[in-house]
Amino acid sequence: MPDQGHATGAEAKPGERAGAGLLFLREEEIRLAQDLLFFAYRDFTGAADPILEELGLGRAHHRALHFIGRNPAISVSELLGILRITKQSLARVLGALVERGMVAPVAGRTDRRQRLLSLTEAGAALEARLFARQRERLAAAYREAGGTAVEGFRRVMRAIMDEAARAYLDGQTRAAGRRWRGGGPEDR
Template identity: 80%
Template sequence: MPDQKGSADPRPPAASSIGLLEPQKDARPAAGANLLFLREEEIRLAQDLLFFAYRDFTNAADVILEELGLGRAHHRALHFIGRNPGITVSDLLAILRITKQSLARVLTVLMEEGYVAQTQGRADRRQRLLTLTQTGQALERRLFERQRERLLGAYREAGGVAVDGFRRVMRGIMDESARDYLDQHDPAETRARRA
């Protein structure tokens, strides 16, 4: 039980810099609009949210990974190969934003253990297209199920409108290139519904 601030609380001027940037004379009466005045505290809360949600979300799959002697890096590779069957090594590198050598180590293990297979590119034979094997798909699914439980619970509690908001904000946080990537996976069908 954290008891912080229990005793001698050296906390400096707490709500010190409230009005962030412009005091923003929010004239809009729209519902929820008052939530939008972005004081510092609101942003700091979001930092916390990202940290905890990501921490616990990734953690959900760790038990399984540990059994198999794999790490999160392997999970990430499995996830993106599974979602992009036939992806090239360089495309995968661009998604993960790690170096070729870091990826190589991970891929080597995944191929040795029979989770991932390579096939030579047809158009460009220099390419090694990555896919999940049956085993790989099965593992990815186990990992997925764990994380799915969490998201399902969160989605249920929050409701559909909240989920939509969640998506919008998350998209806004990431780089434009990441949004572009997502749009390839989330094409017309879903985007249409969003409009």
Template identity: 55%
Template structure:
């Protein structure tokens, strides 16, 4: 499909940039479709998915750590987190050294639900990686990392290289 490599800087032309942006939109649409259906049945949305995913990847993270990672408002997180706690997906524990901290962990119910959501995306990404091959995957990672704001890249690298 896209086997032909761009010549020199032709990939920087507006039409090629628009092609890449459109592919990102379409890929995101399909990447989120299956989890969206599962989330909708539970009365949740994508914000709930992000919180579940990153609490699962960072057990014991603080509320402020999650705010920093997700770059969302305290008000947005409070609503989503409150619902996940109330429904038994996330547990909040008081910090041992700082009692003001709320340390977040997935409950067994939360772990099961997050794995269900992840499995749909894992399958889609694994198939895409297998089809594209290792060099294409490395290039894809490089492009995605370079889309991230430069000042945020180190934090993102630390997060994904756990």
């Protein structure tokens, strides 16, 4: 009953032994990647859970915190676009963060309909704690795997995601470059 039979690999010549082997490895390769994504994501996100639980927050809050921290003065709709959740789902999460003084909304200067979100000091402090946990894990993984592997990791991960996500990352990278070269927080 194992999947050997229905070789999902396009053209399968059942007779040829080497060919069958290659096809099998190709399928196995992809299935392995499914496993990798599942476990790595599970354990990476789980690394921050103890801190969150201690504060009565969830992963949704962490994600919001992360992307607000990474994009100071982000608008609500931009954040919605990144998280790909609905307004109501975000409202709950954001409400909790604002109430606890982790996130501070400020009316936009050029467009006063916008509520531009940034982390407060308390929010940044919490985010830093959460970050530290994930950082440990990731830094250890990077050390263990080596620089070349990291570069490959980035290339594959980037290639897996949507075009929109890649565009976002490009923007991130450019913004980081500007920050690095000594710019202040660019306001909108």
